[in-house]
Amino acid sequence: MSEYYRIALVGNPNTGKSTLFNTLTGLRQHTGNWAGKTVELKEGTFEFKNKSYRMIDLPGSYSLYSNSLDEEVARDYVLFEKPDVTVVVLDATALERNLNLALQVLEISKNVVICLNLIDEAEKRGMKIYEQIFMRKLGVPVVKISARNKTGIPALLDTIDRLIDGVIACNPNTIKYDAETEANINYLETKLIAIFGDRLPTRWLAIRMLDGDQSLIKAIEDNYFGEEVH
Structure with missing residues (x-):
């Protein structure tokens, strides 16, 4: 067993991904290049329920189809480094635009948590999001949070903990073609x-x-x- 469980943070730009990273890791973080790339990765650590976690804040990406160096780095990390859990941060006010990336991650990795951030903004706009329906459709845990207000953070951490322990299982649904x-x-x-x-x-x-x-x-x-x- 490794000293740390590794968590990769994936998300479109401006979804609050880095805010979540800073909320969880605080001052326990550093920045460096990965695998000879010029793109910088932020890493930080935190503790929860007697487990140590290393969180990697991957570059903001709209897809994993390597249309840019940032997307290539995000894709390669999830694909080749095989983090213990991949947390996909979505903007709850713009799910249609954000879900494309989530579906791509689900094709690569099994241990995924979908994190619906900015839920406070969505509710201000009168949007009602039923995370249980999302869970059934996607086959992975879905948690609503506001990283800025620290709402839902305990539920997110508990979900990650139970996923690591095997208490809950991910069964991503496969997209079928013709x-x-x-x-x-x-x-x-x-x-x-x-x-x-x-x-x-x-x-x-x-x-x-x-x-x-x-x-x-x-x-x-x-x-x-x-x-x-x-």
Whole structure:
């Protein structure tokens, strides 16, 4: 068992992700580059229920499709570093725009908590969000918070703690495509499983390869000692 449980924070810019990071880690944080990239990552630590956590505040990203260096760093960290829990911070006032990133994370990682931030602003606008419906639709825990006002923080930490302990389980729902696309995904996934086993999310890799994601293919080769994927 590692000294710390690692938590990755993922979210669009301006969702309050860094506010949550500062709320949880306080002065116990530092900044540095990761994996030879010029993009800086913030890391901090905190304690909860006799467990030590290291939280990584990944660059704000609109997707994990590597359209920018920030998105590439966020994608590679979740994919290759395999944090114990990935917390996806969404702006509760703009869920339609934010959910795209959440769905992409769910394709890569199983241990995910969806964090609906700015819930106070959403309620001021008369918005009612039923997190139980979100949980059923997504297959992972959903927690409403206001990082700025520290509302819902205990519930978020308790959810992370129970996820680490295996008290609750994540079962992300898989997006299904048309029959032809699914057949192509299944064919590629069979090949990828033979190469990577369970080290990488092979269904997601197959989808990205069908989309021609050359950046991802290069990242896989770099991280797996030149293994080529055909």
